Amino acid sequence: MYRILTFNNISVKGLERFPRDQYETSSDIAHPDAVMLRSHKLQESEVPEAVLAVGRAGAGVNNIPVEAMSRRGIPVFNAPGANANAVKELTIAGLFLAGRHICQAWAFARDLDGTDAEINAAVEQGKKRFTGFELPGRTLGVIGLGAIGVEVANTAIALGMNVVGYDPEITVRRAWQLSSRVDQAHSVDELMSRADMVTVHAPLNEATRGLINGSRLAAANPGLVLLNFARSEVVEEQAVLEALDREHLAGYVCDFPSNALKGRDNVIALPHLGASTVESQENCAIMVADQLREYLETGNIRNAVNFPEVVMPRGGKGNRLCVVNANVPNMLGRISTALADAGLNIEDMYNKSRDELAYTVVDVEGAIPPAVVETIGAVEGVLRVRVIE
Numbered sequence: 473m474y475r476i477l478t479f480n481n482i483s484v485k486g487l488e489r490f491p492r493d494q495y496e497t498s499s500d501i502a503h504p505d506a507v508m509l510r511s512h513k514l515q516e517s518e519v520p521e522a523v524l525a526v527g528r529a530g531a532g533v534n535n536i537p538v539e540a541m542s543r544r545g546i547p548v549f550n551a552p553g554a555n556a557n558a559v560k561e562l563t564i565a566g567l568f569l570a571g572r573h574i575c576q577a578w579a580f581a582r583d584l585d586g587t588d589a590e591i592n593a594a595v596e597q598g599k600k601r602f603t604g605f606e607l608p609g610r611t612l613g614v615i616g617l618g619a620i621g622v623e624v625a626n627t628a629i630a631l632g633m634n635v636v637g638y639d640p641e642i643t644v645r646r647a648w649q650l651s652s653r654v655d656q657a658h659s660v661d662e663l664m665s666r667a668d669m670v671t672v673h674a675p676l677n678e679a680t681r682g683l684i685n686g687s688r689l690a691a692a693n694p695g696l697v698l699l700n701f702a703r704s705e706v707v708e709e710q711a712v713l714e715a716l717d718r719e720h721l722a723g724y725v726c727d728f729p730s731n732a733l734k735g736r737d738n739v740i741a742l743p744h745l746g747a748s749t750v751e752s753q754e755n756c757a758i759m760v761a762d763q764l765r766e767y768l769e770t771g772n773i774r775n776a777v778n779f780p781e782v783v784m785p786r787g788g789k790g791n792r793l794c795v796v797n798a799n800v801p802n803m804l805g806r807i808s809t810a811l812a813d814a815g816l817n818i819e820d821m822y823n824k825s826r827d828e829l830a831y832t833v834v835d836v837e838g839a840i841p842p843a844v845v846e847t848i849g850a851v852e853g854v855l856r857v858r859v860i861e
């Protein structure tokens with residue numbers, strides 16, 4: 473029986489991917505084999521020693537101590553692209569909300585008092601405050617052209633906008649998906665100087681913390697509208713407030729409310745709703761549940777943010793050995809020597825590395841005795857050894 477410890481509300485459709493006769497899933501499990509979560513800020517101490525894997529039912533992994541997990545040989549899986557459409561839709565909604573002052577206008581209309589004739593008079597008198605602008609012909613800057621950024625960029629093109637994008641590490645896959653009408657910026661500064669509206673879709677990490685700061689906002693076009701559905705810390709909030717006060721920034725639409733943003737006329741702060749659709753929650757939970765199951769049951773790794781992709785079909789009737797080790801020379805030699813010394817014949821083998829880590833999967837004929845596992849586990853640099861029968 474495998475045990476999955478959950479944090480946050482995980483879609484039932486995802487949890488149903490774990491067969492009941494093989495898996496127990498609960499937010500209250502003492503000795504879990506894996507952890508599954510959404511935005512919960514996971515502490516290393518919440519991951520017991522025996523945990524084999526962590527699954528993030530979403531895109532961003534800044535709430536997970538990924539480096540600590542890597543040091544312990546634990547893959548962290550996420551769900552790339554599974555919530556991209558939901559975030560794209562809300563971002564595009566954000567363009568309209570800001571361009572037409574929809575939230576401010578709705579609040580004005582909601583609070584009108586008097587007879588219908590008086591309300592009508594107040595409407596005609598008050599509506600000029602909410603004169604907006606249309607999107608065609610405006611330039612949208614998209615920072616981060618991953619799963620979400622590409623969808624936002626392509627939709628903005630379809631709406632008649634000019635789009636300029638910046639991503640220093642765009643993948644070949646995303647480049648193929650991106651409309652050829654998206655213009656490339658060579659830096660964030662260039663993008664900011666060319667855009668009327670800017671939307672950020674980069675992950676939060678040390679390089680992107682405070683990516684949108686005071687000097688970048690000061691160099692941007694007056695009247696800029698900034699959208700942030702990535703993470704709060706990617707944008708320096710104080711700099712945004714100052715730029716709004718100077719009326720250099722015309723609006724800030726984000727998914728991250730705070731005290732400082734409260735009560736500001738030109739701020740629309742939503743309660744982290746980007747991925748909050750039934751579809752996206754199901755997609756994320758199903759994708760991550762399937763990846764966790766595959767890892768637990770076969771050792772295969774798909775979509776881990778800290779491990780290489782390793783998928784080897786299960787062959788024969790023997791055992792599978794899975795070894796996580798430091799990416800240093802001669803590991804394969806030592807693993808195969810330990811197996812050969814025990815008289816075990818290797819049927820198939822796959823080894824791949826990523827940064828500091830390497831992962832090896834070996835199918836052998838017959839059973840792997842515990843002594844072999846102990847020998848391999850004792851090799852310097854080996855972090856974890858597991859046998860799947």
Ligand SMILES: NC(=O)c1ccc[n+]([C@@H]2O[C@H](COP(=O)([O-])OP(=O)(O)OC[C@H]3O[C@@H](n4cnc5c(N)ncnc54)[C@H](O)[C@@H]3O)[C@@H](O)[C@H]2O)c1
Binds near residue numbers: 552621748
């Ligand atoms: N509001 C929400 O509910 C919500 C939902 C999903 C994702 N997100 C956030 O959005 C982020 C992006 O999600 P995604 O699915 O598109 O991820 P992704 O990994 O597919 O794309 C991120 C892209 O950002 C690029 N990037 C990295 N550093 C950059 C930099 N310094 N400048 C410009 N681009 C940079 C990467 O190369 C990558 O192409 C997530 O990491 C998460 O923090 C928020």
Ligand SMILES: O=C(O)CC[C@@H](O)C(=O)O
Binds near residue numbers: 531533747748
């Ligand atoms: O689970 C959520 O609601 C938010 C997820 C989102 O922030 C993500 O990074 O995928």
